[in-house]
Amino acid sequence: MNKENRHPLHINTKKCVGCVHCMTSCPTKAIRIRDGKARIIGEFCIDCGECLRFCPQDAIDSHTTSFSDLNAFKYKVAIPATVLYGQFDNATLPNEILFALRRVGFDSIYELSTICELNSAATEKFLNSHPRPRPFIASTCPVVVRLIQRRYPTLIDLIVPIEPPREIAAKILRANLPRVLKVKPSDIGIIHITPCPAKMVSINYPVSMEKSYLDGAISIRDIYKPVLQALRQSKDEAIMSRLFPETIFSGLGLGTALSGGETRGLKNRRTVAVSGIQDTIRVLNQVEMGMLRDVDLLECMVCPDGCVGGPLAVENRFMAKSRILRLVSLLGERSVVDDSDTNALYQKNFMSFTHSLKPVKATPLDADPVRAIQKAKHRNRIIKQLPGKDCGACGAPDCRTLADDIIRGLALLTDCPFMMKEKK
Amino acid sequence: MTEAVSFQQEFKVKGGDFSRGGEASCEIKNLLRDLGLDPQLVRRAAIACYEAEMNIIMYAWQGQLDLLVTPHRIRIIAEDKGPGIADIKQAMREGYSTATPEMRELGFGAGMGLANIKKNTDTFRITSKVGRGTRLELTIKTNGRKA
Numbered sequence: 001m002n003k004e005n006r007h008p009l010h011i012n013t014k015k016c017v018g019c020v021h022c023m024t025s026c027p028t029k030a031i032r033i034r035d036g037k038a039r040i041i042g043e044f045c046i047d048c049g050e051c052l053r054f055c056p057q058d059a060i061d062s063h064t065t066s067f068s069d070l071n072a073f074k075y076k077v078a079i080p081a082t083v084l085y086g087q088f089d090n091a092t093l094p095n096e097i098l099f100a101l102r103r104v105g106f107d108s109i110y111e112l113s114t115i116c117e118l119n120s121a122a123t124e125k126f127l128n129s130h131p132r133p134r135p136f137i138a139s140t141c142p143v144v145v146r147l148i149q150r151r152y153p154t155l156i157d158l159i160v161p162i163e164p165p166r167e168i169a170a171k172i173l174r175a176n177l178p179r180v181l182k183v184k185p186s187d188i189g190i191i192h193i194t195p196c197p198a199k200m201v202s203i204n205y206p207v208s209m210e211k212s213y214l215d216g217a218i219s220i221r222d223i224y225k226p227v228l229q230a231l232r233q234s235k236d237e238a239i240m241s242r243l244f245p246e247t248i249f250s251g252l253g254l255g256t257a258l259s260g261g262e263t264r265g266l267k268n269r270r271t272v273a274v275s276g277i278q279d280t281i282r283v284l285n286q287v288e289m290g291m292l293r294d295v296d297l298l299e300c301m302v303c304p305d306g307c308v309g310g311p312l313a314v315e316n317r318f319m320a321k322s323r324i325l326r327l328v329s330l331l332g333e334r335s336v337v338d339d340s341d342t343n344a345l346y347q348k349n350f351m352s353f354t355h356s357l358k359p360v361k362a363t364p365l366d367a368d369p370v371r372a373i374q375k376a377k378h379r380n381r382i383i384k385q386l387p388g389k390d391c392g393a394c395g396a397p398d399c400r401t402l403a404d405d406i407i408r409g410l411a412l413l414t415d416c417p418f419m420m421k422e423k424k
Numbered sequence: 425m426t427e428a429v430s431f432q433q434e435f436k437v438k439g440g441d442f443s444r445g446g447e448a449s450c451e452i453k454n455l456l457r458d459l460g461l462d463p464q465l466v467r468r469a470a471i472a473c474y475e476a477e478m479n480i481i482m483y484a485w486q487g488q489l490d491l492l493v494t495p496h497r498i499r500i501i502a503e504d505k506g507p508g509i510a511d512i513k514q515a516m517r518e519g520y521s522t523a524t525p526e527m528r529e530l531g532f533g534a535g536m537g538l539a540n541i542k543k544n545t546d547t548f549r550i551t552s553k554v555g556r557g558t559r560l561e562l563t564i565k566t567n568g569r570k571a
Contacts, residue, residue, distance in 0.1 A: 153463040154463050154464060154466075154467040285446065285450055285453075286446065288453070288467060288470060289446060289449060289450075289470055289471055289474040290471045290474070290475075290540070359463065362457060362458075364457075364458060364459060364460025365458050365459060365460065366460070367460065369459070369460065369495040369566075370429050370495050372458070372459045372460050373429050373430065373431045373459060373493060373494070373495065374429060376431045376455065376458060376459060376493075377431050380433065404458075
């Protein structure tokens with residue numbers, strides 16, 4: 001199978017003008033410009049969506065689930081990420097948004113904040129029963145998991161082996177909905193609504209379980225307009241949803257849309273919350289060097305400010321964050337998940353990974369150690385020759401990467417315009 | 425015969441430059457990874473380099489890490505111009521540290537540095553002259569490398 005197809009992010013070659021924005025913003029140097037168009041190298045891509053954020057031409061498509069895909073299911077269930085509650089104006093309450101989703105075409109909607117709280121509580125139990133090693137790293141952000149598998153293989157055992165809230169929620173629904181609704185299991189489609197392109201990979205190619213409990217993920221970007229229209233058309237329903245709230249929301253759980261949200265519930269623990277891809281890489285480097293040993297839980301979210309800064313969200317993250325913080329303070333710190341429920345599920349390993357994470361080995365310069373050393377020397381000589389301007393005109397993000405590509409037989413020294421000039 | 429093939433690179437480290445602390449070790453780590461060495465081995469080398477680098481930054485005026493990789497081993501020489509260590513035995517003891525309160529506030533100075541370097545390397549040699557500087561010579565065998 002073509003590995004490239006595993007990734008949700010694709011270059012729209014009709015729109016791509018071959019500028020260098022995506023290439024230079026890519027944290028894993030997974031983009032090259034070839035024949036005037038950007039290309040994503042599947043082996044290096046961790047699905048973070050930075051390219052999508054930086055592309056001025058809107059030329060990066062995110063292949064998430066579309067509305068028409070939903071027709072495959074007789075019974076459609078939505079599990080919206082709590083980020084969704086920050087996308088509409090201040091007057092729009094979560095209950096109204098859930099009502100609007102029903103109008104958009106979902107048969108039922110399951111609210112995730114309670115499960116987020118459950119996930120935090122399970123993480124706490126895990127930390128309590130595992131005094132070593134430290135720091136453990138939260139597994140919620142699928143990009144962080146993929147980054148660790150590829151760049152920090154020695155840190156794999158530090159990842160908390162508990163499934164993220166979206167999967168736990170879908171697993172609970174899978175176990176109960178067919179019975180409750182008297183519907184065939186295969187007729188039920190459970191769809192996550194998300195600001196994150198990486199969720200699609202974690203659903204289609206899960207790394208910690210055999211098969212995802214979710215059937216797909218719709219981006220907030222795609223669902224925003226229909227939800228907005230539904231909100232406008234259904235004023236009466238809005239009143240009803242306020243007077244007869246269907247769901248209990250967890251203030252503790254809702255906060256997990258923001259960086260620091262997962263660690264907030266862990267009261268007696270030393271925690272560190274990091275957000276943004278560059279800072280995540282910096283801190284993981286420190287962990288690999290043996291630092292942060294006095295920290296119990298490290299929460300890394302590759303999007304700025306956490307999921308609220310996801311590339312497929314609509315509202316700017318500052319507004320969304322402010323709204324979510326307001327909801328969190330309205331709901332308070334009261335726990336809505338019963339500790340005995342958490343205990344029961346935790347004891348059954350209901351929330352645990354069923355597959356252990358495997359490192360994804362990077363391709364060395366050469367499989368033969370002697371030749372690899374020779375190539376590293378050669379690469380250093382090329383780096384010295386190159387101008388060091390990191391202009392991107394050669395099609396690689398910087399001179400160092402061009403040197404690496406040359407050594408690996410993927411580029412030529414003459415791809416560098418400065419080298420061409422010298423020859424003349 | 426194959427020992428003749430070697431990769432050598434120097435990394436300058438400036439004393440007191442905390443903001444760039446770890447950069448040299450990080451570069452060394454990436455390089456060893458590119459060479460296809462076993463990740464656990466790379467991590468041991470990276471931790472040893474990092475501790476040596478931070479020692480230079482914290483205590484010395486200037487110094488360098490000199491990396492040499494052959495098919496069978498990694499050798500790192502960390503050499504600095506600095507105050508030197510009067511009592512090496514004491515400095516090697518876990519928990520012993522001459523770090524200032526400022527350094528400790530930054531999370532350094534737990535007194536594990538030299539001991540940690542020794543723990544992560546196969547050979548460890550330290551020489552020091554008070555008022556002149558310190559030299560560490562470390563090697564990690566890579567024979568056990570998995571392709």
